[in-house]
Amino acid sequence: MMIPAAVNLGIEIRVLAETDGMSAGLAAFGVGDYRNREVVLAFAETVDVITFDHEHVPQEILRELVERGVAVHPGPDALLYAQDKLLMRQKLSELGLPVPDWARVENSTQLAEFLADHGGRAVVKTARGGYDGKGVRVVRHAHEADDWFLALAEDANGGALLVEELVEFKRELAQLVARRPSGDIVAWPVVETVQRDGVCAEVIAPAPHSSGRLSEVAESIAIAVAEGIGVTGVMAVELFETVDERLLINELAMRPHNSGHWSIDGSTTGQFEQHLRAVLDLPLGGTGARDAWSVMVNILGGPAEGSLMDRYPGALEAYPSVKVHNYGKDPRPGRKVGHVTAGGDDLDDVVYQARATAAFFQD
Amino acid sequence: MMIPAAVNLGIEIRVLAETDGMSAGLAAFGVGDYRNREVVLAFAETVDVITFDHEHVPQEILRELVERGVAVHPGPDALLYAQDKLLMRQKLSELGLPVPDWARVENSTQLAEFLADHGGRAVVKTARGGYDGKGVRVVRHAHEADDWFLALAEDANGGALLVEELVEFKRELAQLVARRPSGDIVAWPVVETVQRDGVCAEVIAPAPHSSGRLSEVAESIAIAVAEGIGVTGVMAVELFETVDERLLINELAMRPHNSGHWSIDGSTTGQFEQHLRAVLDLPLGGTGARDAWSVMVNILGGPAEGSLMDRYPGALEAYPSVKVHNYGKDPRPGRKVGHVTAGGDDLDDVVYQARATAAFFQD
Numbered sequence: 001m002m003i004p005a006a007v008n009l010g011i012e013i014r015v016l017a018e019t020d021g022m023s024a025g026l027a028a029f030g031v032g033d034y035r036n037r038e039v040v041l042a043f044a045e046t047v048d049v050i051t052f053d054h055e056h057v058p059q060e061i062l063r064e065l066v067e068r069g070v071a072v073h074p075g076p077d078a079l080l081y082a083q084d085k086l087l088m089r090q091k092l093s094e095l096g097l098p099v100p101d102w103a104r105v106e107n108s109t110q111l112a113e114f115l116a117d118h119g120g121r122a123v124v125k126t127a128r129g130g131y132d133g134k135g136v137r138v139v140r141h142a143h144e145a146d147d148w149f150l151a152l153a154e155d156a157n158g159g160a161l162l163v164e165e166l167v168e169f170k171r172e173l174a175q176l177v178a179r180r181p182s183g184d185i186v187a188w189p190v191v192e193t194v195q196r197d198g199v200c201a202e203v204i205a206p207a208p209h210s211s212g213r214l215s216e217v218a219e220s221i222a223i224a225v226a227e228g229i230g231v232t233g234v235m236a237v238e239l240f241e242t243v244d245e246r247l248l249i250n251e252l253a254m255r256p257h258n259s260g261h262w263s264i265d266g267s268t269t270g271q272f273e274q275h276l277r278a279v280l281d282l283p284l285g286g287t288g289a290r291d292a293w294s295v296m297v298n299i300l301g302g303p304a305e306g307s308l309m310d311r312y313p314g315a316l317e318a319y320p321s322v323k324v325h326n327y328g329k330d331p332r333p334g335r336k337v338g339h340v341t342a343g344g345d346d347l348d349d350v351v352y353q354a355r356a357t358a359a360f361f362q363d
Numbered sequence: 364m365m366i367p368a369a370v371n372l373g374i375e376i377r378v379l380a381e382t383d384g385m386s387a388g389l390a391a392f393g394v395g396d397y398r399n400r401e402v403v404l405a406f407a408e409t410v411d412v413i414t415f416d417h418e419h420v421p422q423e424i425l426r427e428l429v430e431r432g433v434a435v436h437p438g439p440d441a442l443l444y445a446q447d448k449l450l451m452r453q454k455l456s457e458l459g460l461p462v463p464d465w466a467r468v469e470n471s472t473q474l475a476e477f478l479a480d481h482g483g484r485a486v487v488k489t490a491r492g493g494y495d496g497k498g499v500r501v502v503r504h505a506h507e508a509d510d511w512f513l514a515l516a517e518d519a520n521g522g523a524l525l526v527e528e529l530v531e532f533k534r535e536l537a538q539l540v541a542r543r544p545s546g547d548i549v550a551w552p553v554v555e556t557v558q559r560d561g562v563c564a565e566v567i568a569p570a571p572h573s574s575g576r577l578s579e580v581a582e583s584i585a586i587a588v589a590e591g592i593g594v595t596g597v598m599a600v601e602l603f604e605t606v607d608e609r610l611l612i613n614e615l616a617m618r619p620h621n622s623g624h625w626s627i628d629g630s631t632t633g634q635f636e637q638h639l640r641a642v643l644d645l646p647l648g649g650t651g652a653r654d655a656w657s658v659m660v661n662i663l664g665g666p667a668e669g670s671l672m673d674r675y676p677g678a679l680e681a682y683p684s685v686k687v688h689n690y691g692k693d694p695r696p697g698r699k700v701g702h703v704t705a706g707g708d709d710l711d712d713v714v715y716q717a718r719a720t721a722a723f724f725q726d
Binding site: 001003004005007008009010011012268269277282283284285286288290308309312313316317320321323324325326327328338 | 364366367368370371372373374375627631632640645646647648649651653671672675676679680683684686687688689690691701
């Protein structure tokens, strides 16, 4: 999704892709493994700025790039906090930002203590991805994380798990910001994100009932995060709005993020254009909403047979003004294969149109 | 500019380009000459639908493609009227559509007669491009077209010139429509186009004072043209609004057109997305304006030294909400190297912002 923004601005974009898919084919410079030092270093020699659509490039490679004088945005110091949730929690606590109660736990005894102090339930997370599925688990007994402790014990790097209080929240929000290396920062309106089965399903922009204090607090939190850890490019801060009306930081994403897809069609500057402007240290674009309401609905999985394209006649006929984004990926249960964005003055109608359009693409 | 729309919709696009420029590099299948039968036939075998960003592919090649069963949109029967201005005038007259007084003239005697009947001045046009510059000349004496008559006399295909009354117009308008092979047709708001030195400089959408009758007449004319000659894809009808408040058809363009660039940022469906939907016979998108006013200003020529990109810091800083489109072409006097689009509620402010942004890119 960065390619259209790059084409419009006349920015030459080169993609280092793992496989030669459709999006790679459009702008590919090379196919290779981002974990392979030689591959990344060779790629870096062909471009002015390196950026990412995920946070998994190893720190050692990022730091070598920086030492060689390559402009890397976001840089390794910032990316570290998106790569390691324990370091992230620690840093945000140091910055005095609102986070759920948390602890670093190295064994089930420590976890049991945390559970005892927090009503007998908690969320356990692996600090880094890769141990198990998505690495997030709600537990009521300390032994429910035994497999993860065992894996850590067997890991030469050692490590620990992150445990957090299970926050009672009214809803989840996300605050998207973009920051240039020179320090300028802009924020889009705070949005409401609706998760289903742990996956983002819908986003409403702006978040209903967010005018005034709520949006100001969300924005000030995200700006404090971005400045506190030196983020460059787009960052999404996922927030809990608690039942007692506090905002707590859930997760950080240091890249254009699903919660910001509405901005492609719904804001003066879409997040992918903004990300390019930010990482190139160009002046940032306006972040106003173009409609009273924008609603983004993910296309999850896609049709059981055939492709998304097969559903265009029905979907585009029924909802001619909803914007459809098709990632050109093969349908697979649960996979994000596209999204749709509707906009307008009547939130109920906008939600209806977005959901109904997305439904055409799912069985 | 078709590439971003194709990427968003997951449509695989392949470009047959004359030279291997930046836009070609993004999606190029091959570099080759569109006038070369073998090149075009080979290219056609790799795609489902053929469309164009100019009207110059020779009729013989287009007709052979159709005979071979290739979907060609717009088809040769329609494109003929964009390729040959004499045939276009004849066809529009047959359809009973409003055109300036015109005649086919084969020599200066016939031209002198037309001049005598039209106040001693007229516009002479070559039927097909290629004889001289842009092929349009205002004349007051019959001998002022002698070089063109001479060129026609030496041309084995023979032919004639088109002469038209010099229309006294208040302003120029353009009506953009899109039509599917199955017949559905949609129209954007009629726009005002401002020409300088024979080149489109600015477009205001919608055309000021166009609500009501004017927009209805413009739309009905363009629909009649599209249906009358079987256009598929996007078509722009350039119109004169005469001092006595009639609309007369000036030119036709059977492709996304400069007068429609505002729609990329200013309409629910941009003309390039719509063109793709139309030529693929998919349902057409909403054509409403997203702002009260959109103003598009062309970047003509570009900076005397360096590239458009060099001007981004100043332009984007001063006008963060104006959308900049950089075609990635080398600056050259008079060349259309990009455009900018501003949108908002106050026309004076929108015009100011668009002009001021474009000015950053020109010396």
